[in-house]
Amino acid sequence: MTSEPVRLIGGFGSPFAHRAEVALRLKGVPYELILEDLSNKSELLLKHNPVHKLVPVVLHGDRSVAESLVIVEYIDKAFDGPPLLPADPYERAQARFWAQFIDQRFARPFFMSFWIGDDDEHKKAFVKEAKENLALLEAQLKGRRFFGGDAVGFLDIAACALARWVGVMEEVTGVTLLNDEELPAFCRWANDYVNDETVKQCLRSRDDLVAYFSARKEMYMARARATLHK
Structure with a gap:
């Protein structure tokens, strides 16, 4: 599961996209960053976040995860590396x-x-x-x-x-x-x-x-x- 490719649909200037990106960096996960034009949303974004139609979205193999805090928790559990959430x-x-x-x-x-x-x-x-x-x-x-x-x-x-x-x-x-x-x-x-x-x-x-x-x-x-x- 952890060896599958990771892509991050983000947006320039978005602190929410930064949340997902820094979580990947802290866990040492290689990823491809796809910058989204939110004034002209792509089919990729609309397909993988049809509810809110917003960034960020993490694509991990054939799975997609939306909403920044949910993404951070997913990254923490799905990948090895320093824990992001406290153990206690x-x-x-x-x-x-x-x-x-x-x-x-x-x-x-x-x-x-x-x-x-x-x-x-x-x-x-x-x-x-x-x-x-x-x-x-x-x-x-x-x-x-x-x-x-x-x-x-x-x-x-x-x-x-x-x-x-x-x-x-x-x-x-x-x-x-x-x-x-x-x-x-x-x-x-x-x-x-x-x-x-x-x-x-x-x-x-x-x-x-x-x-x-x-x-x-x-x-x-x-x-x-x-x-x-x-």
Whole structure:
């Protein structure tokens, strides 16, 4: 099973695709990266993720696995190499809990803090909620370099957007969520994550991401306005 070829359908600038790619790198799994144009989705993507039609998707032999956190857990179980999830059942459950927190509770205030207009009355509330969520995550570091200890693991991968992508969004939009005074441990974690030797192998450069999101700024702002009124 583990010797079958692995392909990753990803997308430039996607932190969710990065989750899958860094998991493969950390486990030492050779793979082919297929970059998807999400404005013109391929038949390959639609075939293997017909439900959500989004990246990432991992193709492992004749099997396909979608959804980034599901993919990371699959990679952890399907391949040899350093474990991504903690061995202790309680610590494993906690890592899953906080990963779900990031996806379910953090996504909306994170997105809206950056892309909703400065003149919108809701902006301060979104920024406040995003910072409160970051403080909760900071507490989970508990003096450790990474969430699981001394090496990048499952929860670090789940939180990857809060390492490289937050700084990119801050530069593009002028909104600041992270600073050393309020969140010193989290800022150290973010720096350690983006400078990890394995992570760097599949992390897009800051300049490239700034250019990517700057070019799409109006689109994201329009999406935020539409989302606000749903």
